[in-house]
Amino acid sequence: MLIIAIYLILLLILFFSLAALILSASIIVGLIQARGVPFVSIPQVDWLKVCQVADLQPGQIVYDLGCGKANLLTTAAKNFGVKGIGYEISLWPYLWGRWRIWRSKADVKVRLKNFFQADLSSADVVFCYLFPSAMARLEPKFIQELKPGAKVVSYAFELPTIKPAKVVDAVFKTSPITGKPRYTSKIYVYQF
Numbered sequence: 001m002l003i004i005a006i007y008l009i010l011l012l013i014l015f016f017s018l019a020a021l022i023l024s025a026s027i028i029v030g031l032i033q034a035r036g037v038p039f040v041s042i043p044q045v046d047w048l049k050v051c052q053v054a055d056l057q058p059g060q061i062v063y064d065l066g067c068g069k070a071n072l073l074t075t076a077a078k079n080f081g082v083k084g085i086g087y088e089i090s091l092w093p094y095l096w097g098r099w100r101i102w103r104s105k106a107d108v109k110v111r112l113k114n115f116f117q118a119d120l121s122s123a124d125v126v127f128c129y130l131f132p133s134a135m136a137r138l139e140p141k142f143i144q145e146l147k148p149g150a151k152v153v154s155y156a157f158e159l160p161t162i163k164p165a166k167v168v169d170a171v172f173k174t175s176p177i178t179g180k181p182r183y184t185s186k187i188y189v190y191q192f
């Protein structure tokens with residue numbers, strides 16, 4: 001009996017070590033593939049605000065480039081009746097996103113693919129939460145592919161040369177430490 005218990009404990013340790021190894025490897029590989037843009041989610045308090053700032057209309061096609069776990073797209077699809085399309089290069093957030101979409105039954109599709117290979121010509125709105133280097137590489141793609149009237153809504157990071165049509169403070173919060181009011185970030189809206 002004791003031998004079986006020890007055997008089971010060893011098997012469990014082996015299982016969790018393997019899972020931790022696969023998870024760490026997938027995070028490192030994802031970071032390399034994403035050229036250093038890490039998987040960090042927009043704070044939950046801002047999901048709805050980003051959608052409101054984008055002025056989403058039912059039936060619109062909304063992309064999220066580097067969609068992570070599809071927080072924004074599921075929020076947009078469930079609350080505004082849009083169709084979401086996400087691109088995510090890193091396996092772990094992609095799988096998490098698939099699970100979130102399945103659970104929420106939102107009208108969202110995510111692809112495990114580099115967003116530079118996406119055709120953005122049908123997009124009404126494109127969400128981004130990336131780094132300045134990625135925004136600089138995306139700017140010519142936006143100019144070339146986006147249809148007139150399409151919008152890019154970028155959380156925290158600007159496009160290098162195009163001037164935003166508006167810049168909005170993200171959700172108002174009170175700091176739990178100082179008690180002072182503060183905004184979490186800026187949201188940049190570009191009109192094409």
Ligand SMILES: C[S@@+](CC[C@H](N)C(=O)[O-])C[C@H]1O[C@@H](n2cnc3c(N)ncnc32)[C@H](O)[C@@H]1O
Binds near residue numbers: 090114
């Ligand atoms: C800061 S996170 C934002 C996640 C999500 N948009 C959100 O707001 O919660 C950036 C994500 O972009 C992904 N990413 C970076 N470069 C990419 C690329 N070329 N193609 C697809 N995904 C990429 C990263 O793997 C990471 O998950």
